Amino acid sequence: MRKFAVLALVWMATVALIGGLGAQARPGQITGVVKDAAGALLPGVTLTLTSPSITTTTRTTVSNQKGEFTFLSLPPGRYTITSALAGLRSAPTEVLVQPGATAKVSIAMAVASAAESIAVNRETAKVDSAHAPATLGGVIGGVVGGLFHPGRALMARQEFNTEAYDKIDDNQWTEVGRKPLSTFSIDVDTASYSNVRRFLNQAQTPPKDAVRIEELINYFSYDYPQPKDGQPFSITTAIAGAPWNPRHRLALVGLQARTLDSSRVPPRNLVFLIDVSGSMMDANKLPLVKGSLAMLAPNLTEKDRVAIVVYAGAAGLVLPSTSGSDTTTILESLNRLQAGGSTDGAQGIRLAYQVAQDHFVKGGVNRVILTTDGDFNVGVTNQGDLSRLIEEERESGISLSVLGYGMGNLKDSTMEKLADKGNGNYFYIDSLAEAQKVLVEQAGGTLVTVAKDVKLQVEFNPRTVAAYRLIGYENRLLQDQDFNNDKKDAGDMGAGHSVTALYELVPAGEKIDIPGIDPLKYQQPSTSSADARLDETMTVKLRYKQPEASESSLLSVTVPTKTAMTPELGFAAAVAEFGMLLRDSEFKGSSSYADARTLAARFKGADPHGHRAEFIRLIDAAEGMRHLNATRR
Structure with a gap:
């Protein structure tokens, strides 16, 4: 009898211990809302979650149109939330996450002075993307470790500014x-x-x-x-x-x-053409590319096809054309990408168009999505030759959209021309919030002509x-x-x-002064009824x-x-x-x-x-x- 009682106590203690451990291991979550000083809801705020004592992973999300945000599957412990939006500021918010519980927070942002905004923007250090990898778990959650967004400067590695823009002369009278x-x-x-x-x-x-x-x-x-x-x-x-x-x-x-209507969107045959050259190492380039395309991936359907082509010194097929419903495979392929090498964009363009042609959907959307800083430095590098290459390829019925990333060596003029010649659009992605706008909120316009x-x-x-x-x-x-x-x-x-x-x-x-043209001798003013x-x-x-x-x-x-x-x-x-x-x-x-x-x-x-x-x-x-x-x- 005594032996039975001892065994019973041991069993009860074990159950209690296991239950306690289970409760400790159960993750919690944080939900919240962001408002301005007047109490108005603030969409588009970038929120960064850190907790060095619990994990080295940094999570980032963006408040929705109701100013709401959520961080899911968090180990219990203390966290710090920082918020960023152009022209606004707020103090870091400390949050305690209990096992299996939801912590609710409200963040108030106030207008920053001009001097304060400038100081904050300038103090941001250079980011080493090698120490801020985009983990698969972060990508699935719609976040990428180590990224900065509007209100935070995204500092690039380049010591010299080689950005290129075409000269614009204002239209005259x-x-x-x-x-x-x-x-x-x-x-x-x-x-x-x-x-x-x-x-x-x-x-x-x-x-x-x-x-x-x-x-x-x-x-x-x-x-x-x-x-x-x-x-x-x-x-x-x-x-x-x-x-x-x-x-x-x-x-x-x-x-x-x-x-x-979403039910009427035609099947989409998409090829992500991703620049993985050495110039794409910075946190506002390849890591942000991964986060951008990861936001698009869950919105694809089984009717869609997705392939991933990469290029640096050479081009390669990372993901053969895959069902759009296979989100995990798409995200895993994105997560494996690393930057390094020179940039042969022309070779990548040819391969991407070939993959798109191999899976061409008649009556559907056939599009190559190029993500790059536009800095092509080997192979065909001349802007005119690249444009002619795109013009030849567009005759096949495949369009080209260009997503520009980064700074310091951004070749805006090249990317604008490629998108123009490819019957597509050119967008500059400076944050996850912009990626959300282009690839999710406006996906119909971006992808469906x-x-x-x-x-x-x-x-x-x-x-x-x-x-x-x-x-x-x-x-x-x-x-x-x-x-x-x-x-x-x-x-x-x-x-x-x-x-x-x-x-x-x-x-x-x-009266208007338009110089340079003398009165015409032989022309008579029109006297038509329209005039x-x-x-x-x-x-x-x-x-x-x-x-x-x-x-x-x-x-x-x-x-x-x-x-x-x-x-x-x-x-x-x-x-x-x-x-x-x-x-x-x-x-x-x-x-x-x-x-x-x-x-x-x-x-x-x-x-x-x-x-x-x-x-x-x-x-x-x-x-x-x-x-x-x-x-x-």
Whole structure:
């Protein structure tokens, strides 16, 4: 009996010990919300979780549109959360995670002074990516160890700045009486905005030629109506006074592509072409590439196919074409990538297109996604030769999208041209938040084309408009005769994407100085009935092709002379004013950062992802840099 009692006690103690150990081993989690000083929810905040006493792994996540965030599967113990968003600051938050429990936190962020923001951005040390690997567990959770995001400078290894941008000359005034037509290709690239943000987050003024105003404007979504009657686009127009010149007017032309329900998204044949050369070692390059593509992977389906091609001194197939539903295999392949060697981009491009061609999906999406800093240094390195290579490959029906990464040696000019020639888009990824926007929130537009070779032609009425100037799109201009030429390549438009163009107009009767052209001797002013219409400002014509078509279709709308500052025009004008100031444009007139901020705040409207609020903070950062630069002179 005594022996039985002893055995019973031992058994009970063992059970209790095992239960205690089990409870200690059960992971907990942290959930929370981020707000500003006024209590408004803050999306897009980068949150970094550390606990040196428990684990060396650093986890990073981004708050969603409701300002919410979650860290899952955490060993019990004490953790520190730091938060980062351009122009804001907060003290580190200490959190105790209990076994099997959920710790709830609320983080408040306040506006940082300009000097404080600059100091924080400059103190960030260089990151050795060898000590910040992206573990598989972190990637699956949507985080990558050691990454920095908006509000934190991403410091590169390069001691010398060899970034390359094509020179941009602002569009000049054009007299309507001499040239009434303005023709250009649409542009849905947004790389310039996130690149400008990167500079401002590092307390640097961006180079003038890094600022492409049309890409700043098109970074934002606008409340344009969905297309009707089976058309792929809706066309929205508006005219109001130009904020920087009360004698002038500002005209908006907005296109909205139809959105696609997820059930109607066609099968996707994707090839990730990843630069793994030595220049991609930095934490804001290959590790961020892994994190970016890891965010896309869980959103693919069994209808999709994914392959991974890498290139350095040579090219290789890391992942043969695999079902999009095999997320684990895709993530494991990404996690194994390491950087080293020279950069033979042309060889990788050829292999990626060949893999895409081998698994071509008729009627589906066939696309190569190139991730690189654009620094090609062996093989075919000439920008023109690379562009011609892409032009040859695009005839196969396979598009090219380019995701740019890093700094110091960023070859913006090369990447923009490759995407243009490849009938794709160029994005600059400076953070996981930007990757989320491009590859998850806007995946339809990024990956699914609803119309190709989209061209705009605007005819101005000389009775109401004396002169016009297209703001931006300098490298997208077309000859007027190209509009009706279906052999002339132009930009493609993805599902759900919008395109906005602004014209500054000089009303008829206003004096404008346009030098260099003498009066014509033999030409007579037109007296057609169209010229006599005083209630029309311009006519907008749009040509496009269906994705599988070779002949274009035409849409046309007439724009009346009545003026009204709509929310879409107001916010786009604020962005244009911001861009002209960054470029120190000769056409900026009375523009100021204060006026741009007032306009942006007035027309901020619904901002579910926080992009417009972030823009207002960037205006403040640019104004702070202006004051700082003024004190140095």
